[in-house]
Amino acid sequence: MNSNRGAVVALSGGVGGARFADGLGGVLSGDRLTVVVNTGDDFEHWGLWISPDLDTVMYTLSGEANPALGWGVRDDTGNAMEMMEKLGGETWFTLGDRDLAVHLRRTAALKSGESLSAVTRSMSRALGVECEVLPMTEAPRPTRIELRDGTRMEFQEWFVGARAQPEVSRVVFEGADEVSPEVSSAIEAAEIVLITPSNPYLSIDPILSLNGVRDLLAQKLVVAVSPIVGGKAVKGPLGAMIPALTGKPASARAVAEHYGNLIDGIVLEVGDGGAGFDIPVWETNTVMRSGDDRRRLAEETLIFAESLR
Amino acid sequence: MNSNRGAVVALSGGVGGARFADGLGGVLSGDRLTVVVNTGDDFEHWGLWISPDLDTVMYTLSGEANPALGWGVRDDTGNAMEMMEKLGGETWFTLGDRDLAVHLRRTAALKSGESLSAVTRSMSRALGVECEVLPMTEAPRPTRIELRDGTRMEFQEWFVGARAQPEVSRVVFEGADEVSPEVSSAIEAAEIVLITPSNPYLSIDPILSLNGVRDLLAQKLVVAVSPIVGGKAVKGPLGAMIPALTGKPASARAVAEHYGNLIDGIVLEVGDGGAGFDIPVWETNTVMRSGDDRRRLAEETLIFAESLR
Numbered sequence: 198m199n200s201n202r203g204a205v206v207a208l209s210g211g212v213g214g215a216r217f218a219d220g221l222g223g224v225l226s227g228d229r230l231t232v233v234v235n236t237g238d239d240f241e242h243w244g245l246w247i248s249p250d251l252d253t254v255m256y257t258l259s260g261e262a263n264p265a266l267g268w269g270v271r272d273d274t275g276n277a278m279e280m281m282e283k284l285g286g287e288t289w290f291t292l293g294d295r296d297l298a299v300h301l302r303r304t305a306a307l308k309s310g311e312s313l314s315a316v317t318r319s320m321s322r323a324l325g326v327e328c329e330v331l332p333m334t335e336a337p338r339p340t341r342i343e344l345r346d347g348t349r350m351e352f353q354e355w356f357v358g359a360r361a362q363p364e365v366s367r368v369v370f371e372g373a374d375e376v377s378p379e380v381s382s383a384i385e386a387a388e389i390v391l392i393t394p395s396n397p398y399l400s401i402d403p404i405l406s407l408n409g410v411r412d413l414l415a416q417k418l419v420v421a422v423s424p425i426v427g428g429k430a431v432k433g434p435l436g437a438m439i440p441a442l443t444g445k446p447a448s449a450r451a452v453a454e455h456y457g458n459l460i461d462g463i464v465l466e467v468g469d470g471g472a473g474f475d476i477p478v479w480e481t482n483t484v485m486r487s488g489d490d491r492r493r494l495a496e497e498t499l500i501f502a503e504s505l506r
Numbered sequence: 507m508n509s510n511r512g513a514v515v516a517l518s519g520g521v522g523g524a525r526f527a528d529g530l531g532g533v534l535s536g537d538r539l540t541v542v543v544n545t546g547d548d549f550e551h552w553g554l555w556i557s558p559d560l561d562t563v564m565y566t567l568s569g570e571a572n573p574a575l576g577w578g579v580r581d582d583t584g585n586a587m588e589m590m591e592k593l594g595g596e597t598w599f600t601l602g603d604r605d606l607a608v609h610l611r612r613t614a615a616l617k618s619g620e621s622l623s624a625v626t627r628s629m630s631r632a633l634g635v636e637c638e639v640l641p642m643t644e645a646p647r648p649t650r651i652e653l654r655d656g657t658r659m660e661f662q663e664w665f666v667g668a669r670a671q672p673e674v675s676r677v678v679f680e681g682a683d684e685v686s687p688e689v690s691s692a693i694e695a696a697e698i699v700l701i702t703p704s705n706p707y708l709s710i711d712p713i714l715s716l717n718g719v720r721d722l723l724a725q726k727l728v729v730a731v732s733p734i735v736g737g738k739a740v741k742g743p744l745g746a747m748i749p750a751l752t753g754k755p756a757s758a759r760a761v762a763e764h765y766g767n768l769i770d771g772i773v774l775e776v777g778d779g780g781a782g783f784d785i786p787v788w789e790t791n792t793v794m795r796s797g798d799d800r801r802r803l804a805e806e807t808l809i810f811a812e813s814l815r
Contacts, residue, residue: 243610243611243614244610244613244614244617245610270589273585274583274585274603276582276583276585276602276603276604277586277603277604277606277607277610278607279604279607280579280603280604280605280606280607280608281607281610281611283607283632283633284607284608284611284628284629284632284633285628285632286607286610286611293585294583294585294586294589294603294606295585295586295588295589296589297586297589297603297606298586298587298588298589298590298592298593298595299589299593301552301553301554301586301590301595302552302590302593302595304553305552305553308553319593319594320593323592323593323594324592324593
């Protein structure tokens with residue numbers, strides 16, 4: 198751990214981003230790290246306000262995450278789900294029993310006028326998360342999936358309900374584009390901004406779509422970690438989305454091209470580099486199978502970023 | 507089962523009333539029985555609308571009830587509670603994981619404009635309850651406990667939070683006194699109304715406090731089952747409440763006096779009868795330890811009531 202390092206902001210979606218952020222948490226002191234999390238996947242279900250990416254980050258950083266799934270809480274049970282099924286309620290979205298406490302607490306806090314940032318902070322602290330975890334927005338900013346025929350699906354309806362199968366023609370961000378003031382301040386104060394290996398279209402673009410964020414990032418040293426390894430997404434629908442949205446095969450280069458001049462460097466899998474990158478590239482093993490993998494990748498990414506100053 | 511019997515309405519609170527209602531369900535066909543349930547204990551907790559007596563009746567009649575406790579769901583787990591404790595949330599009121607599904611569904615239904623009766627019916631049917639279970643009111647009618655010093659406690663704060671220890675000087679019913687229209691119709695159509703062995707002050711009086719209910723009952727054959735056995739309450743705080751509220755020792759006679767000319771007969775424990783009752787009395791074993799006990803007590807009570815016509 199290098200205590201002379203400046204502040205780092207990591208932009209994150211769910212599982213991949215959360216694991217990378219966990220690695221950063223292992224090599225940076227808590228007061229140096231802020232994880233800014235996509236809330237475009239948030240939705241209401243069973244009358245509860247669910248923030249899947251915030252929860253995945255919070256569970257992963259606190260050690261509460263289900264290690265096999267990457268999302269949800271370890272050793273969780275599905276008794277409420279089972280009863281909900283008996284009652285004829287909706288069960289297409291999995292909610293574990295322990296997990297439910299988080300949704301209940303968030304929903305009650307929001308209802309009583311607390312901000313999403315405040316209740317996220319209070320829950321993260323209670324679970325022992327040392328760094329700052331911030332939702333990208335306070336108000337809903339729902340991501341919609343536009344299909345070839347022009348129809349729009351709600352994100353979870355597409356992602357979970359339809360298993361991300363319908364081909365995406367465009368990703369649309371609805372609601373207010375106001376970034377959380379705490380996110381702006383954190384980016385302003387950051388020495389390095391890292392784009393974690395999350396889905397660029399579904400997890401990072403929602404953050405970039407917010408008013409002023411791209412301008413703030415233009416002032417910063419920004420390094421991305423590629424979520425594409427050997428032409429495939431480590432997890433999720435990105436492998437199919439890149440060809441559908443760009444007409445090009447899925448590759449780390451396509452990710453770099455997507456971010457364009459927003460990033461100053463990219464970390465990618467050994468063998469995924471080669472010609473055609475007009476920014477510095479760091480090749481390493483990017484698949485995070487263990488806690489050690491997460492920390493090593495985080496450390497290498499920070500050293501690479503620092504080398505670009 | 508005697509299919510020539512007329513319609514029966516049972517007025518019920520929680521565990522004792524639910525067990526007696528379950529006995530009635532065993533000897534009457536579903537279309538002959540309506541259980542009208544106290545909603546004075548209802549309250550909001552974790553942002554959910556909880557109807558403890560409705561749930562106890564629904565769980566008991568569907569066979570879902572925890573047989574040891576009498577309330578809550580059998581084989582339930584407390585993982586949401588455990589997580590809520592970690593999060594620093596309130597855990598003074600026990601909510602099991604399976605149980606949570608019911609509160610979630612009720613809360614979402616009420617929020618979407620469904621009535622409490624409608625969502626209760628839909629959940630009861632889904633769980634296999636054959637008779638009609640009706641909340642006494644659609645709108646909140648909270649019971650408050652007034653103490654000697656004039657302060658008022660919310661019901662669950664007193665009952666669960668303070669373990670019903672602070673001495674009651676008066677029981678007060680707040681909110682609107684409008685009875686559910688379906689309850690009025692059920693009582694009007696009933697041949698017999700049974701007051702189950704629930705707490706008269708906390709479970710039955712809330713129902714009797716509603717506008718028009720006493721007048722409707724005055725037209726009916728009404729029989730009560732005493733919740734006091736050998737001078738003690740089978741369950742709950744009634745044993746201490748009778749002396750506190752009437753200055754007399756707890757007894758089946760005190761229960762009969764409380765209901766006064768509202769009832770036409772009372773069923774009580776062998777040995778609890780004797781002189782001093784100015785209404786017909788049926789002495790039997792009233793403690794319900796098994797399903798057979800419930801059915802036998804229900805059957806005897808019906809036969810006794812029919813004998814009073």
